[in-house]
Amino acid sequence: MQYDVIIAGSGPAGASTALHLAHIAPEVAQRTLILEKAQHPRPKLCGGGLLQDGEFILRRLGMDVAEVPHVEVKEAHFRFEGRGFFIARQPVSFRVFARDLFDKWLIDTARKRGIALREETRVLKVVPHNAGVTVETNNGTYTARAVVGADGSLSAVRRAVPGTRTGHTARLLEFYIPPEHTPATDQDKGIFDYKVIGQGVQGYVWDFPMLIDGRPARNRGIFDLCMYDTPRQDLRPVLRQAIAQDGIDPETYPLLSHPIRWFDPADSFAAPHILLVGDAAGVDPSYGEGISFALGYGELAAHELKSAFAQNDFSFTGYKARILNSRMGVILKRRRNLAAMLYGIRTPNIQRLIWWRLNFLLKWYVENFLIDWAK
Numbered sequence: 001m002q003y004d005v006i007i008a009g010s011g012p013a014g015a016s017t018a019l020h021l022a023h024i025a026p027e028v029a030q031r032t033l034i035l036e037k038a039q040h041p042r043p044k045l046c047g048g049g050l051l052q053d054g055e056f057i058l059r060r061l062g063m064d065v066a067e068v069p070h071v072e073v074k075e076a077h078f079r080f081e082g083r084g085f086f087i088a089r090q091p092v093s094f095r096v097f098a099r100d101l102f103d104k105w106l107i108d109t110a111r112k113r114g115i116a117l118r119e120e121t122r123v124l125k126v127v128p129h130n131a132g133v134t135v136e137t138n139n140g141t142y143t144a145r146a147v148v149g150a151d152g153s154l155s156a157v158r159r160a161v162p163g164t165r166t167g168h169t170a171r172l173l174e175f176y177i178p179p180e181h182t183p184a185t186d187q188d189k190g191i192f193d194y195k196v197i198g199q200g201v202q203g204y205v206w207d208f209p210m211l212i213d214g215r216p217a218r219n220r221g222i223f224d225l226c227m228y229d230t231p232r233q234d235l236r237p238v239l240r241q242a243i244a245q246d247g248i249d250p251e252t253y254p255l256l257s258h259p260i261r262w263f264d265p266a267d268s269f270a271a272p273h274i275l276l277v278g279d280a281a282g283v284d285p286s287y288g289e290g291i292s293f294a295l296g297y298g299e300l301a302a303h304e305l306k307s308a309f310a311q312n313d314f315s316f317t318g319y320k321a322r323i324l325n326s327r328m329g330v331i332l333k334r335r336r337n338l339a340a341m342l343y344g345i346r347t348p349n350i351q352r353l354i355w356w357r358l359n360f361l362l363k364w365y366v367e368n369f370l371i372d373w374a375k
Contacts, residue, residue, distance in 0.1 A: 004031035005305060006135050006144040008123040008157050011044065012054075012291050013278025014150030015106035016298025017305075019061050022113040025306040032115055033144075035137060037122035037151075040107055044099035045174065045258040046290065047208055047219055049073075049190070051094045053374035054292035057299060068105045071096040071209040071216070074188040078362075080355035081195050081348075085363040094190065096210050096219070102291075123151060126160040126274065132314070133160075133273045146314055148275045148301055150294075153261040155280035163268035164276075167226075170203070170260045170288055173235045174221030175253040176210070182217050192287070194342075196242055197351055200233045202226060202343035203288075205242045220250065223288045225262065225343055260288050262339075263332045265324055270304075270316035277301045281323075286335040286342070286370075296328040296374060331373040338370070 005021070005028060007014045014034055022029040055065055076093040077086040087093055111117055118139070125136040126147055133147045149157025158164050191207040203223035210219045222239045226232065235257075239250050263282035270276065277297035283290040300322055308314045323329045345351055354362060 001140070001142050003033045003142065003144045004028050004309070005033070005146050005148065006133070006142055007032065007034045007148040007150055008126075008135070008155075009150035009152060009278070009280075010034045010036040010040070010107045010117060011103055011150060011152070011278065011294065012106060013280070013294035013297050014148065015103070015110050016057070016295040017148050017150060017277055017301045018110040018115040018298075019106070019113065020299045020302030021305060022110070022115060023061055024302055025309065026114070028305060028309055029114055033142070034107070034110070034115060034117045035121045035123055035135070035142075036107075036117060036119045039119045040104040041100035042103070044103060045172070045256050046099045047174070047206060047221065047288075048097045048099055048102070048210060049094045049208065049289065050097060050102075050291050051289065051371060052089065052092075053371065054295050056374040057292070057295045063109060065095060065097075068097055068102050069211055069214060071211055072188060073190040073209065075190070077189060077191045078366075079191070079193055080197070080351050083359070084194075084355045085359045087363065087367060096190070096208050098211060123156045126157050128160060128271060128273045146273050146275065146305060146308060148277055148305075149280040150277045150298075151280055153259045153279040155276070157274060158276055158280050161268050161271040161274055161276060165264060165267050168262050168264050168267070168282065170226055170262055170285070171224045171232075171235060171257065172221060172260060172288065173239060173255055173257045174219060175250050175255050176212065177218040177220060177248070177253065179212055179215035179217050187216050193242065194351070194355070196222065196238055197343065197346070198348045199238050199241075200230065200346075201235070201238055202228060205239060220248070225285055225288075225339055227262075227285065227340060227343055260290060262288075263336055265329075265333055265336070268320070269323055270319040272316065273314045275301050275304060275316055275319055284332065284335050285339040292374065293328065293332065296326075297323075300326060300328070327373045331370060334369055338365075
């Protein structure tokens with residue numbers, strides 16, 4: 001079966017690519033197919049946080065996130081050993097969604113706008129050739145002029161792109177506290193606690209509000225960037241110790257883990273007839289933020305595809321520059337530099353200096369140089 005574009009993956013990056021194609025190149029969108037290995041609504045491990053940058057992108061597509069049930073986080077707290085700073089933005093600092101509902105909303109909107117979707121179809125192999133790409137799946141073989149890899153951190157499409165680097169994958173461990181065990185307080189606060197840096201973890205523990213079946217619950221977890229080549233800690237005891245003061249034993253609940261591929265400007269993002277977006281390309285290394293950047297990648301990829309069909313040139317040699325020179329790319333580079341600095345400091349006294357004495361500078365930098373890139 002022949003298409004102009006095949007998008008592997010129907011998460012935010014894949015849906016955003018399709019939605020932007022429908023917006024700027026409807027003639028290409030009509031010959032676009034999304035392949036999804038599962039069936040919506042499908043579970044997706046993710047903190048579910050969406051910053052306002054993601055809202056800016058969706059708003060330009062005529063979409064309102066208020067249509068999807070979520071929690072509004074008024075204050076985002078960042079701290080190390082009890083001290084740091086918080087950010088309170090208007091109308092919210094960020095929103096927390098259940099990814100199964102959020103992703104279904106995105107893909108349902110894409111389908112309403114004319115994008116074809118084939119579920120329960122797993123991409124097994126991608127073979128580029130002079131005329132395009134052959135995509136082998138568990139449900140047959142497809143061909144297209146271009147393939148977009150939106151199939152996550154363990155992307156099958158990425159394996160077909162020469163020059164992509166191995167590694168660059170963070171670890172996450174999370175669990176959900178159900179409504180019956182969730183206190184009614186602090187449902188409008190999200191917490192990033194960096195005290196685990198002193199225990200050899202290149203990251204933080206988090207505490208986010210969330211909804212389970214429409215009722216208030218909590219999402220707790222730990223993020224380890226794994227940027228530096230140091231002995232990897234077992235995250236389970238570190239997480240247990242980090243939240244012991246809250247009277248919570250994470251072993252009481254099902255512990256879930258998943259990787260996140262983080263952005264490296266030296267990486268490859270394309271090959272002839274192939275583009276990478278979202279986690280397949282690499283998202284924020286500092287906080288592990290993925291949804292907003294996945295939406296941003298989709299917008300850039302759609303413009304790259306529109307140019308390719310207009311010029312009949314599918315080499316995609318300019319895609320990397322399009323990413324790196326975009327506002328999103330600039331912010332990703334800044335966040336990578338911040339992560340390299342922050343997680344490279346293993347001396348607790350220096351961390352205390354940053355978080356306790358220089359926290360006003362860190363807050364100023366975050367508010368003025370790391371967000372609002374999609375505004």
